[in-house]
Amino acid sequence: MTDTTPRTDTPPPVQPVDLEAERRAVGPALEEAVLNVLRSGRYVLGPEVEAFEREFAAYAGVAHAVGVASGTDAIAVGLRALRVGPGDGVVTSPFTFFSSAGAVAWIGARVQLADVDPETALLDPERAAAAVDGTTRCILPVHLYGQLCDVVALRALADERGLALLEDGAQAAGATRDGRSCGTVGHAGTYSFYVTKNLGAAGEGGLVVTQDEETAARLRRLRDHGSPAKYVHDEVGTNSRLHALQAAVLRTKLPHLEAWNERRRAVAARYDDAFAGSERVRPLARVPGGVHAFHQYTVRVVGAERDAVLARLAEQRIGAGVHYPRPVHLQEAARGWGYGPGDFPAAEALAERVLCLPVHPFLADADVERVAGAVLDAAGRA
Ligand SMILES: Cc1ncc(COP(=O)(O)O)c(C=O)c1O
16 A cells, blocks of 8 residues: 655744734734725725824833834834934944835935944944944934844933934834833834734834824824825925725734734743853843843854854754844945945854844744754754
């Protein structure tokens, strides 16, 4: 007789994001919410977006939330709302998704980079202070991987030098530091709801939060061609309105975010245990007073080839990633910003060493053990 049972020597994949599992958890509710919007005929802004803005503001403990089309637009519109314009300097991190710096350049402002703390990969307030010059108008810290920068120190710096503070919280939905969430210490803060984020839309979406009513009013105008009322344009803005369909998706998922983030933290704690004492696999440091959202669980591979470790994991169908393999200042697009190799040693070393392991809410404990074992094994041999 022929054996027709499938071969079981190939382990199942461990993915960085599991949208199928998410659909199993909230799929019917998402479908209902989306259908309701389709039936309402209100597709752009409107009551669904307003409800999401209210609910997210309450969740994040911030006075105002303004929905926009993406996390990138949130930064661009946020900068404009804080009166940053062409030629103004904005101090940000060289170790981030390109969008943080790209949005600065896109509005004609000048990117001023300051190196990160090599232990946390977060913008270092002292180096940020050293990068401030007479042209600087704003500091844009990036809450990388789901951990908040030292916003209190950065706010003190901003106040001392008369600058705006805009927090890039694209990766930090649900994170807090000393009990405060992204955008509550700065003059404003931004979020991204790209599909793979902790709170992901069914496509693109973003949000700017602020405690200041006037900034909120300006954000609302700027996302809609500077328009306070139909066919009245007080200033030049853009079209960056959040869609009601995305707001409906986000409203459906928001009540789950805390539990999902809690599960991310439990997964991270298992990884921490597995890597405790390893010389070669070193998790990034955690900030004091922080509640981490673990958008990524990131280790540094030391004394072994990171890319060889990555390749071994891929062979075992483990979806690890490198965020980010090339720092901002070494990108072709950054040519002309006045930086070169060696300018930001911490960012450059991290780009060579970081490895981000699967850390989503639907990961089973057995998968975490398998990934951790595979990483330790690969780093030992790589
Ligand atoms: C740190 C950071 N800033 C900004 C963005 C831009 O967000 P979006 O992709 O929604 O435009 C991202 C998205 O990945 C990000 O990770």
